[in-house]
Amino acid sequence: MGRQPCCDKLGVKKGPWTTEEDKKLVNFILNNGQCCWRAVPKLAGLLRCGKSCRLRWTNYLRPDLKRGLLTEDEEQLVIDLHARLGNRWSKIAGRLPGRTDNEIKNHWNTHIKKKLIKMGINPATHEPLNKQEADTPKTTTSPLTDGQPESEDTMAKTGLVVDTSSSSPEENLSSSPPENCTSSNESGSTSDNSHEEDPIMRLAWDDEALLNSLSWDFPVPEQSYNNAGEASSVVENGFGWLFEYQDFGVEELDFGFDHVAIDMDIHTFLMGDKC
DNA sequence: AATCTGTACAACCGCGTGTGT
DNA sequence: CACACACGCGGTTGTACAGAT
Numbered sequence: 001m002g003r004q005p006c007c008d009k010l011g012v013k014k015g016p017w018t019t020e021e022d023k024k025l026v027n028f029i030l031n032n033g034q035c036c037w038r039a040v041p042k043l044a045g046l047l048r049c050g051k052s053c054r055l056r057w058t059n060y061l062r063p064d065l066k067r068g069l070l071t072e073d074e075e076q077l078v079i080d081l082h083a084r085l086g087n088r089w090s091k092i093a094g095r096l097p098g099r100t101d102n103e104i105k106n107h108w109n110t111h112i113k114k115k116l117i118k119m120g121i122n123p124a125t126h127e128p129l130n131k132q133e134a135d136t137p138k139t140t141t142s143p144l145t146d147g148q149p150e151s152e153d154t155m156a157k158t159g160l161v162v163d164t165s166s167s168s169p170e171e172n173l174s175s176s177p178p179e180n181c182t183s184s185n186e187s188g189s190t191s192d193n194s195h196e197e198d199p200i201m202r203l204a205w206d207d208e209a210l211l212n213s214l215s216w217d218f219p220v221p222e223q224s225y226n227n228a229g230e231a232s233s234v235v236e237n238g239f240g241w242l243f244e245y246q247d248f249g250v251e252e253l254d255f256g257f258d259h260v261a262i263d264m265d266i267h268t269f270l271m272g273d274k275c
Numbered sequence: 276a277a278t279c280t281g282t283a284c285a286a287c288c289g290c291g292t293g294t295g296t
Numbered sequence: 297c298a299c300a301c302a303c304g305c306g307g308t309t310g311t312a313c314a315g316a317t
Contacts, residue, residue, distance in 0.1 A: 017286090051288095102286085109283095110284080
């Protein structure tokens with residue numbers, strides 16, 4: 001399909017975003033909501049393509065983002081979800097509020113992958129590495145697990161291990177390469193009931209309503225998964241960083257509204273982000 | 276102190292998909 | 297039904313920074 005580039009190459013800036021650009025984008029999104037990305041750069045006065053604006057917003061500027069490294073719990077969840085969903089980072093990210101697919105993907109490639117290999121687990125299949133060399137179960141430690149003889153114990157202890165013994169290949173998505181589950185998952189293949197037993201899978205397979213509630217359209221930070229009584233202020237949990245983030249030069253930021261106004265904007269988002 | 280190497284992460288690119296005409 | 301368009305996703309690249317030599 002004679003597809004056009006997402007933006008004119010002429011006059012479109014690329015590369016790292018400046019503070020000034022960030023300000024403009026945040027200002028615009030907070031005041032107008034996120035939609036029509038193609039129109040955003042023009043309306044916000046940016047020399048970027050809409051795609052770049054969307055990426056910058058979703059991966060970096062979104063106020064509900066958690067910052068910093070993934071916690072142990074989050075890492076475990078990522079590993080478990082990856083074992084079942086494969087490289088579907090956006091789906092995985094949907095289960096980790098405040099994390100982006102890009103962030104998770106990067107963390108996977110730089111940290112988790114190596115960690116798994118070190119533990120003797122094939123990050124692609126989530127099966128023991130030595131299992132691929134020889135089908136016969138090995139009792140000795142493989143070279144890859146040197147220094148980590150307790151790798152499987154560790155996995156079991158931390159709940160990371162994907163049980164390859166308790167279910168048949170047909171029943172266990174993880175027993176086949178994750179890539180293979182793409183179509184069957186999307187098409188809602190019915191032969192797999194593992195998600196009904198497994199809490200994680202139940203999460204991953206839950207109805208679209210839940211999925212949407214956790215998606216990045218504009219989730220309420222923390223609240224979507226925080227059951228601890230009253231919901232904390234959006235400003236505190238979500239937008240606080242905007243007022244603290246030093247590199248952003250927030251002191252100079254003029255969003256044109258106070259905290260109350262921000263709260264109202266959030267509600268506007270939540271009620272349906274319309275242009 | 277200078278240079279090299281590895282790591283982490285932001286950003287880009289191309290493709291697939293959904294939707295409107 | 298075919299086409300055009302916009303958006304979102306996953307893979308890949310570029311670059312700044314940290315640690316090693």
